[in-house]
Amino acid sequence: MNQTLLSVEETSKVLKLLGDQTRLTIVGLIKDTECCVCELVEILDMSQPSISQHLRKLRDAGIVKEKRKGHWMFYALNEDHAAFDLISRILEHMPDQKEKIIALEQSGKRIVCE
Amino acid sequence: MNQTLLSVEETSKVLKLLGDQTRLTIVGLIKDTECCVCELVEILDMSQPSISQHLRKLRDAGIVKEKRKGHWMFYALNEDHAAFDLISRILEHMPDQKEKIIALEQSGKRIVCE
DNA sequence: TTCATATATAAGCATTGACTTATATAAACG
DNA sequence: CGTTTATATAAGTCAATGCTTATATATGAA
Numbered sequence: 001m002n003q004t005l006l007s008v009e010e011t012s013k014v015l016k017l018l019g020d021q022t023r024l025t026i027v028g029l030i031k032d033t034e035c036c037v038c039e040l041v042e043i044l045d046m047s048q049p050s051i052s053q054h055l056r057k058l059r060d061a062g063i064v065k066e067k068r069k070g071h072w073m074f075y076a077l078n079e080d081h082a083a084f085d086l087i088s089r090i091l092e093h094m095p096d097q098k099e100k101i102i103a104l105e106q107s108g109k110r111i112v113c114e
Numbered sequence: 115m116n117q118t119l120l121s122v123e124e125t126s127k128v129l130k131l132l133g134d135q136t137r138l139t140i141v142g143l144i145k146d147t148e149c150c151v152c153e154l155v156e157i158l159d160m161s162q163p164s165i166s167q168h169l170r171k172l173r174d175a176g177i178v179k180e181k182r183k184g185h186w187m188f189y190a191l192n193e194d195h196a197a198f199d200l201i202s203r204i205l206e207h208m209p210d211q212k213e214k215i216i217a218l219e220q221s222g223k224r225i226v227c228e
Numbered sequence: 229t230t231c232a233t234a235t236a237t238a239a240g241c242a243t244t245g246a247c248t249t250a251t252a253t254a255a256a257c258g
Numbered sequence: 259c260g261t262t263t264a265t266a267t268a269a270g271t272c273a274a275t276g277c278t279t280a281t282a283t284a285t286g287a288a
Binding site for chain 1: 119125130206208
């Protein structure tokens with residue numbers, strides 16, 4: 001991992017965004033598996049507009065990137081963001097969210113494209 | 115550094131607290147040099163009540179600890195906090211704040227006890 | 229005990245933030 | 259085309275937040 005130095009201002013902005021349980025969970029979920037909005041709505045059990053608004057904040061900050069696949073908009077961590085390494089390290093201190101993805105797959109609600 | 119796993123909730127609470135430029139700077143300042151309130155007021159150029167209120171939030175969360183020395187109340191990072199390792203890693207991604215302490219010393223405003 | 233200094237706390241206010249409901253947009257498909 | 263599905267955005271509401279000013283507390287010194 002390369003150690004990019006961020007300013008205090010940049011760092012606090014990133015931490016403020018991740019200082020919300022919903023957004024932190026989203027980032028943990030898409031860390032290594034991109035997800036579409038409806039999957040996040042399902043996993044987090046929140047309204048679609050609420051999830052979309054959280055994703056917008058993350059996207060406006062450049063923390064996540066989006067890619068359309070037909071009906072669905074998939075979100076992934078933006079590995080080119082200056083804070084990507086910081087974010088990865090933060091996630092290392094948290095339980096892996098991958099079980100939630102597995103549970104989604106097992107419930108047949110995972111969106112698979114192509 | 116030991117890798118303590120925190121819950122998503124605990125992590126987001128810590129990040130929310132550090133997601134404020136003033137508090138993040140405070141934590142960076144006292145990382146390896148304990149500081150009293152008036153020094154933080156001087157360095158951060160903010161009102162005393164404002165600094166005290168930020169310190170209270172950090173203390174209520176257990177992130178910092180306080181120690182009275184005569185008139186002065188000194189604050190330091192609480193190394194026993196479950197998120198201490200996480201916080202240390204976050205600070206590694208930021209510019210070191212020690213120059214501000216040095217400038218304070220050079221201006222003769224550093225508080226020295228004993 | 230009285231005063232000065234350092235800090236904490238309380239109350240008030242303006243701003244931000246996260247949700248809600250309602251509506252707009254955009255793609256796929258009949 | 260019109261309809262359905264997925265997502266985005268807008269507007270409104272209410273709670274949380276960070277500051278201010280004013281005041282309380284605590285320590286040390288005269």
